[in-house]
Amino acid sequence: MKKILAAPFRLLAAMDWPARIGALIVLIYVIVAVFAPLLAPFGEAEVVGSQYDPWTSVHLLGTDNIGRDMLSRVIYGARNTIAIAIIATILAFLVGCSFGFTAAVIGGKVDVVISRVNDLFMAIPLLIFALMLLTVFGSSIAVLIIIIALLESTRVYRVARALAMNVVVADFVEQAKLRGEGLWWIATREILPNTIPPLTAEFGLRFCFVFLFISAMSFLGLGIQPPTADWGAMVRDNATLIGFGDITPLIPAGAIAVLTVAVNLVVDWFLHRASGLKEV
Amino acid sequence: MRRRDQGQPGSVLIDIKGLVVKAATEEGTTTILNGVDLTVHRGEVVGLIGESGAGKSTLGLACMGFTRGGVRFTAGSIHFDGVDITRLQEKELRENWGTRVAYVAQSAAAAFNPAWRLLLQTTETAVDQHIMTRFDARAKAVDLYRTMRLPAPERIGERFPHQVSGGQLQRAMVAMGMVCQPDLLIFDEPTTALDVTTQIEVLAAIREVVQRYNTAAVYVTHDLAVVAQMAHRIAVMRHGQVVEFADTRKLLSSPEHPYTRELLNVTNIPREPGGETGAEVVLTIKNVNAQYGAQKVLDDVSFNVRRGETVALVGESGSGKSTTARVITGLLAPTDGEVLFKALALPASYRNRTRDLLRQIQLVSQMPDTALNPRHTVRQVLSRPLKFYFGMTGAKCLDRVEELLRMIEMDPETFLDRRSSELSGGQKQRLCIARALAANPSVLICDEVTSALDRLVAKEILQLLLKLQQQLKVAMIFITHDLEVVRAIAHDVVVMKTGRVVEAGPIEKVFAPPHDPYTELLLSSVPQMDPDWLSELLGRRAAKAPDGDVAQRSNVYALLQRGTSPS
Numbered sequence: 001m002k003k004i005l006a007a008p009f010r011l012l013a014a015m016d017w018p019a020r021i022g023a024l025i026v027l028i029y030v031i032v033a034v035f036a037p038l039l040a041p042f043g044e045a046e047v048v049g050s051q052y053d054p055w056t057s058v059h060l061l062g063t064d065n066i067g068r069d070m071l072s073r074v075i076y077g078a079r080n081t082i083a084i085a086i087i088a089t090i091l092a093f094l095v096g097c098s099f100g101f102t103a104a105v106i107g108g109k110v111d112v113v114i115s116r117v118n119d120l121f122m123a124i125p126l127l128i129f130a131l132m133l134l135t136v137f138g139s140s141i142a143v144l145i146i147i148i149a150l151l152e153s154t155r156v157y158r159v160a161r162a163l164a165m166n167v168v169v170a171d172f173v174e175q176a177k178l179r180g181e182g183l184w185w186i187a188t189r190e191i192l193p194n195t196i197p198p199l200t201a202e203f204g205l206r207f208c209f210v211f212l213f214i215s216a217m218s219f220l221g222l223g224i225q226p227p228t229a230d231w232g233a234m235v236r237d238n239a240t241l242i243g244f245g246d247i248t249p250l251i252p253a254g255a256i257a258v259l260t261v262a263v264n265l266v267v268d269w270f271l272h273r274a275s276g277l278k279e280v
Numbered sequence: 281m282r283r284r285d286q287g288q289p290g291s292v293l294i295d296i297k298g299l300v301v302k303a304a305t306e307e308g309t310t311t312i313l314n315g316v317d318l319t320v321h322r323g324e325v326v327g328l329i330g331e332s333g334a335g336k337s338t339l340g341l342a343c344m345g346f347t348r349g350g351v352r353f354t355a356g357s358i359h360f361d362g363v364d365i366t367r368l369q370e371k372e373l374r375e376n377w378g379t380r381v382a383y384v385a386q387s388a389a390a391a392f393n394p395a396w397r398l399l400l401q402t403t404e405t406a407v408d409q410h411i412m413t414r415f416d417a418r419a420k421a422v423d424l425y426r427t428m429r430l431p432a433p434e435r436i437g438e439r440f441p442h443q444v445s446g447g448q449l450q451r452a453m454v455a456m457g458m459v460c461q462p463d464l465l466i467f468d469e470p471t472t473a474l475d476v477t478t479q480i481e482v483l484a485a486i487r488e489v490v491q492r493y494n495t496a497a498v499y500v501t502h503d504l505a506v507v508a509q510m511a512h513r514i515a516v517m518r519h520g521q522v523v524e525f526a527d528t529r530k531l532l533s534s535p536e537h538p539y540t541r542e543l544l545n546v547t548n549i550p551r552e553p554g555g556e557t558g559a560e561v562v563l564t565i566k567n568v569n570a571q572y573g574a575q576k577v578l579d580d581v582s583f584n585v586r587r588g589e590t591v592a593l594v595g596e597s598g599s600g601k602s603t604t605a606r607v608i609t610g611l612l613a614p615t616d617g618e619v620l621f622k623a624l625a626l627p628a629s630y631r632n633r634t635r636d637l638l639r640q641i642q643l644v645s646q647m648p649d650t651a652l653n654p655r656h657t658v659r660q661v662l663s664r665p666l667k668f669y670f671g672m673t674g675a676k677c678l679d680r681v682e683e684l685l686r687m688i689e690m691d692p693e694t695f696l697d698r699r700s701s702e703l704s705g706g707q708k709q710r711l712c713i714a715r716a717l718a719a720n721p722s723v724l725i726c727d728e729v730t731s732a733l734d735r736l737v738a739k740e741i742l743q744l745l746l747k748l749q750q751q752l753k754v755a756m757i758f759i760t761h762d763l764e765v766v767r768a769i770a771h772d773v774v775v776m777k778t779g780r781v782v783e784a785g786p787i788e789k790v791f792a793p794p795h796d797p798y799t800e801l802l803l804s805s806v807p808q809m810d811p812d813w814l815s816e817l818l819g820r821r822a823a824k825a826p827d828g829d830v831a832q833r834s835n836v837y838a839l840l841q842r843g844t845s846p847s
Contacts, residue, residue, distance in 0.1 A: 171651040178609055178630055179668060179719075180638045193655035 015269055022265025029259055033079040040072035045227035052241060055248075062248055065237045068227075074252055076229040082259075084145055084224065085211040091149035092210070093203060096156025101187040103157075104164035105173075115161070121154045127216065134222045144214070144223060152210055159202050163195040170194075197273060204267035208260045215256055231256050292359075293463055293496050294320040294343050299356035301338055301347065301520075312338045312351065314520040322463065323494040327511030327528070329504055329543070331734040332705070335520040340466045340500040344381040345373045361463065378405035382457030386469040388449040392441040399437025402456045411460050424455040427492060428485040446597075447478035451485050458489055465490065465497045471506060475596040475761055476805040483509055484818055502734050504543050505807035508532060509814035516540045528811050542736065544809060559586040560622075562722050562755045563608070563641075568617035570607055570779075577603045578614070579779045583772070585723060588753040592760060592770035592787075594802065600779040601759045602646075605725050608757070609643050621723075639669045642716035646728035648708035652715075654701035658685070661700060661711060665718040684714045687751075688744060706737035710744065717748065725757045730765060742769055763806045767791065775799050 012023060032039060041060075042048050046068060053063040061070035099118070103111040121129075130147055137143045164187075167173060173190050181190075215232030217223030224230035231252035238249040301313040313335045320326045320343070328336040341347065342358055345365035353366045360381070365373060377383075382405075385391040392401060402424075403417035412420065418437075425433035428451040441449055450470055457465050470486065471479040487510060490497050499510050507514055507528075514531050516524040516539065524537040535541045563585040570578035578600050585591050593601040606612040608619050610630030619626045621640060627633050645651045652661060662681045666672040672680060682692040688710040700708060709729055716724055726745065730738035746769055749756060760766060766773060766787070773790040775783040775798065783796040795803060804817060 170653075171645045171647060172653045174611065175643070175645070175651060175715075178611070178638060178643060179665060180630075180633075180635045181668070189656075190653055194653065 014273075015266075018265045019269035022262040022269075025258060025262035026266065029078055029082060029262075032075055033082050036075050036079040040069075040075040042069035042072040044068075044072065044076040044229050046072075052238075054246075061251060062246075064234065065240075070234075070238075070248060070251070073229040073234060074231070074255060077231045077234060077252060078255065080224055080228055081211065081214055081218075081230055081232070081256075084141065085207055085214055088145045088148040088152065088214070089203060089207045089210050091145065092152035092156050092206065093160075093199070095149065095153035097160040097192075097199070098187075099153075100157045100160025101164050101191055102183065103161050104168045105183055105186050105191070107168075111161075114157075118154050118157050121151070122158075126151055126213070130213070130217065131220070131222060134217070139217075139222050139225060141224065144217070148210055148213060152206060152213075155209075156202070156206060160195070160199065163198055164191050167191045167194045197270065201267050201271040204263050204270065208263050211260065212256065290321055290323065292319055293322045293324075293361060294318065294498075295357075295359040296339075296342070297357050297359075299339075299342060299358060300354045301335070301342065301351060302354045303348075303351045305350075312520055313342070315356070316517075316520070316522055318515060318522065318525070320464065320496050320498060322496050324513065325490060325497045325499055325511045327507035327514040328498060328500045328517060329502065329507050329514060330517035331502060331736055334517040336500045336502075336517050337468055339517065340468055340498050341383070343464060343466055343498050344377060344383060346377075346383075375409075378462075379409050379411055379460045380462050381464045381466065382460070382462045384450075384453050384457045384465060384467045384470050386472055388453040388470075389441065389446065391453060392449065394441050397438055397440055398444070398452050402437065402452065402459055405456075406459045409460070417459060420459055421455060424458050424489065425452070427489050428452075428455055429481070429488075430455075445478070447474055447481050450474065450482050454482075454486055454489060458493065458495070461493055461495070463496060465495050467497060467499045467501075469501050472501065472503070476763070476807070477596055477801060479506070479807070480805050480814070480817070483814060486510065487814070503807065504735075505809050505813075508809055508811045509807065516543065532809055532811065559588050561585070562587050562622055563757075564620040564623075565604070565608065566618050566620060568604070568607055568614045568619065570603060570612055570614045572603075572612075577779050578607065580617070581776070581779070581781055582617075583774050583781070583784055585755045585757055586771075587722070587755050588749065589771040590749065590756040590758050590769055591772045591774060592758045592766040593774050593776060594760060594763065594766055595776035595782075596761060596802075598778065599776040601761075601776055602727055603779070604776075605643065605727050605757065605759055608723075608725060609641060635669065639665075639719045640722045641725065642719050642721040642723070643725045643727065644709075644712045644716050644729050647732055648705060648712050649732075651712050652700035652708055654699065657697050657699050658690075658695045658703075658711060659697060661715055662718055665715060669719055680718070684718055687717065687748065688714045690714075704737075705733055706741065709733060709737075709741055713741075713745070713748070717752070717754075721754060723755045723757065725759070727759045728761070729758075731760065731762065738765075745769065763803060775802065 012020060015023065047066060048069050049059055049063040049067045051063070051065060051067050053059055053067070055062045059069050059071065061074065064070055064073065099114055103114045130151055133147045134143065137147070168191065173186060176186050176190050214223050215230070215235075218230040218232030219236045221233070221236070223232060226233065234252040235249050241249050296316060296318040299313055299316045300311065302309045302311050316335075316339060318326070318339065328339055330336045338348070338351065342353070343360070345358065345360070345368060347353065356366070357364045358366050360376075392398070399418060399421055402421040403414065406412050406417040406420070407414050411417075421437060422433050425436055430436050430448055430451055436444065436448070436452075444452065454465075454470070467486065471482050474482060483506065489495075497510075499507055501507050504514075511528050513526065514528050515522045516531070516537060518539050524531065524535065524540050526536075531540065532544065535544055561584045565581055565583050568578055568581045569576070581600070581604055583591060593604060595601050603612065607614050610626065610628065610633055613628035618628075621637065626637065630638060659681060662684055663672075663677050666677050666680055681696070685692045685695060690707060690710060695703070695707070700711060703711065709732075713729075729745075730741055733741065742765060745756070748754070758766070758770060770787050772785065773783075773787050774781055775790065775796065777798050782798045783790055790799065791803070807813065
């Protein structure tokens, strides 16, 4: 148990400075997301002022198009968007890696069938496909997560299959096959441990894409539905203010940008380490 | 320091004094070279020999003032033609690289850019450094190709690296190094990855070109017999130091350092004579044919393996040795013929074999680095087959793991929880053997298990295998291209060539004259610890050929070519 608790600190100690800064920012976001109700001065959907109030000591970032506190909504937005993005990314990885590893280990016709079906899905532009599915199934949060996860899993599949292909040709996988091991053992014990570093890096990148994707959907009005706070939707709702020289709508956009950059700083370091491991 | 006049022949070209080279690692610094002295005269070939980690490659590279990443010179001096190159900036050094010093790497396949034609790569340095015009450089390259006895020297430069054989590529790489007529050539294990028969071609070519242009050379290798053919003087290295440095003949006839004596003795493996004759036949390979796609790789291969005996499969790369192993293990289904285990026909694919049949035949593969999952610990590696085949768990399993570790002479205390990536090459191979033995097999297939290892380590592994075979009475199929190894451990020999069995029988019979011509070629190609061996061999082979002088040599080469380029 002690070892597990110490692991994050050892990881932090091993990081270079940009990665540490990135990790720190991510940590702040996570804290904000977890403790949102404690940190936010007002409720998520509470109308507390008039439309488009300027920045005051009560409403630090003013109010939005229907008089809700902007700061509170930014804080709640972290919670909603990040949570959905993480769940969708994890789901995408579970699906993508399962299929990718299976295709790589079994190979032959199974590989061809899975890969071509995957190509078929990848051929349709992501956004249009998602918009279509959301229109058909309605945009509840569960549907949103499943659709994004499935669409992103096609990308994950490609990466997972390519990584697994490199490992599958190794003699130790041949040895496992000759021992009579099944697919599950080979995928989880032989391949997974040897693909974890690049997959983790891919997870970080994929998370950013999912996150931006959700924001984009919300901006278009098909993502997270009001009154639930979401950064993408907040940019859209308050976009008119930009015409008056008010930067408030850029703050949720900035929150998205900073998180994306921070995650990428950590991912970069991870990628570097993953490729460095190969040299040793 | 640009090229100056050619110095006096026989004058000192490289003078290394008290060289210390250190590498930065995560735990601090490790010393790779610790106070090395070495001199190389003009026109002289100096051999550097030692096991991996002895620092021989580092010393070879140091002769050109180069260190690998994270490695630096901390003390001592390297005078190249009177200039201390440890003090030069990389920019100044760069002017010499390729022009006055050239480097020939172990794997030509990895050193050539696969996207460019050979001739362009051969002449690149000379043209880029404005040593000669493109036209002159090309003429020079063709001339070198001819000296190196490459087939069709005028046209071979138009080929891409993947269009020539391994031995040809290695020679092209030597030509690349020689184009600017450097003062010094550094060879880093240039023939280690090649078959014995191909090795001879390359050795002969290197020797000829070095003699013809009177180039000094540093020849790095772990094979004393090879370096004995090439070098005037040999430096024996161990743990970052030169333990003995003497004339080749003197070193071979009267070695002073105990380590040198050990190296000289490396091929003498004591063994008990013969196995049990008439022991039960465990494995029968019966008229097996196999194909990769449309290409036939095995043609009517048959032989028997008896309990407690070792059958050696011998031949060059491409002869079908490893393919035979793939058919036996079920990785490749034969197109015709069958494999019988204790008189029962084995299913062609491993997928259709029962767990117990899979357990009975175990494979130890050539590269211990890739045969072990780098993320698994020794405990995980060994306990898996025990759990999988025998359902062992807990203390019983641990006892067996420890017993296996003791069998392969590795201390359980030290190694049990090490990751396999933290082991040395020899230890990894031991672990692979232990993993195979954990299954308690009837047949153990060893595919070139020693060829990736240093001579001394390989000897230990062979001795271990011999010991274990006597204890466990396991039948072994030993695949190798090294006939010294065969002589040391095999009871029966199967000589293969291009997928066919050329000669088979008890070792006493196969290795005693009269030989099949191909067996003869293989046997005579094994380097001997005699500095005159290569010259005598080439002379003998030339004498056998019928016509005039040049034709004779090229006939010998034609003979070698035929035997060596199935790929």
